[in-house]
Amino acid sequence: MLVNVSALTYGVLAMINLAWPRTPAVPWYDNYIVALSALFVVGLGIAYMAITGHHDRSEAAAGDAVGAPSSQPSPQKVLLD
Secondary structure (H helix, E strand, C coil), X not given: CHHHHHHHHXXXXXXXXXXXXXXXXXXXXXXXHXXXXXXXXXXXXXXXXXXXXXXXXXXXXXXCCCCCCCCCCCHHHHHHC
């Protein structure tokens, strides 16, 4: 858990470092191109989700990532027995 939190913190700080404006002599949009691009991509994704509605079309249950226990033995257990 400590490694995960450290990696997340490092990643967020690296993104902030990359997006930080560096040169005051250039126009404002040159300094904020990373943040503007990120906002554009996120906005485009939200618009796509709102227009198409693909996120509402699933018929799977919310907890379908973990499979239900099976009454059938797995092939590996059969071969080992």
